[in-house]
Amino acid sequence: MDEMFIGKDKAKMAEMDRIKKIQRRVFKVYPYAKLAAENLKILNANMAKLKTEREKKKYFKIVENYLENEFEGRLKKFSRMEGQILVKLIHRQTGVTTYKLVKDLKSGWKAFWSNNTARLFDVDLKAEYDPFNELDDFYIEGMLVKAFKEGKLQRQDPARPIDLAELSATWKEKLNRSRKAREEKEAKEKAALEENK
Template sequence: MNKVIVLLMVFCGLAFAKAQQTPSPQPVSKDSIIKSPAEYFYVDGDSINAIELNSVLLLQDLKFESRYERIKYLILKRKVLKVWPYAKLAAERLTVLDQRLSSLRTKNQKKKYSKMVEKYIEEEFTAELKKLTKTEGQILIKLIHRQTGDTAYALLRRLRSGWSAFWFDKTASLFDISLKEEYSPEAVIEDFYIEDILLNSITDDKLEDQEAAIEFDYFKARKNWKEYENNLPESYDSIQLSARAQRIKEYREKKARKAKRNKK
């Protein structure tokens, strides 16, 4: 899984410069309002100094009716905060590499250069990427789509070959990760949670901003989430919380057995 993620970070960086940028709601840091040159307006013979400010996106905190959904959101928040820097850093650092790649004339030169880039990224990121869980890896795949406009599978297919894309997709599936996963806040509740976490964290200066390469309507997604919450069955929380408690119990028992084996 880690090999797949590393390669994807290489390819998303190489393709990022080609991605078409489309507007999405952009929160503005509380301390980052940029002032334009002063203009003067004259009212009744008096001059008034005026400046134009950037627009600011104000977001209300989500008010959960479901306790389980709130727990999901908080767990997801921790994972998004951990993964986002990788998605952003890969895009920022590797965009410039696309310029170099486009200047090479032969396939052999491009292949050698791609191998060199791959080695560089592996050396820089592999140690940290090994710490990612399956869930965090899937979130990173979605954020790659958010930042490049292409699914991870499409990037592999275009920048390597169809066979490589197929092979890596099958490998990733062994770890319950889909390289074809798209980022769709309007249709997928988890993706809406990710977007809400990103926008709020950027506004609060917890994360650095980077414009999305795909178009979506945050407020439409928020409306869809509210309808989803309102239509949850009454037994939803009790069933989901009970299942979660069982998963935690099984995880702890598995961890204890592993620790016991390691002591022998």
């Protein structure tokens, strides 16, 4: 049964709804990011075995055609938010931004136009996964860890290890600072109101 929150605080309820939406999107796109990391590893291993540039280009073209035929239709159906999360999860799984992947595998020109096209849909191919500084990425990491433990998603470690204890401590400190700043601001406003009476 899904968690349900009951309360009067509309802001907290709206935030919980937003987090639930992020979770649904993460569960939908994570398998694609995982598959991208696996395919990239296979591609790099096979490219390393090839000797000439011509063989590499020919092999890459075959792989590219296969991936386009297999996934292009499904990926086009993703919403903007799903696309944004997918780009971040690809960075999490591969350690490389989607922009850099396109640039390295195709060309700088193709990466430039791909990024410009993606921006029309509010997706930045240069976006990085940064759970230590981005709150949504922190939520995503927590969702992934929980889903792995519950067996809802198949675990694949990130390209760059994430220290969960350090991550939790970082956000606890940030949220405490934010809460204290908010309380101080409210106290000053209250004092100013008292003074004006």
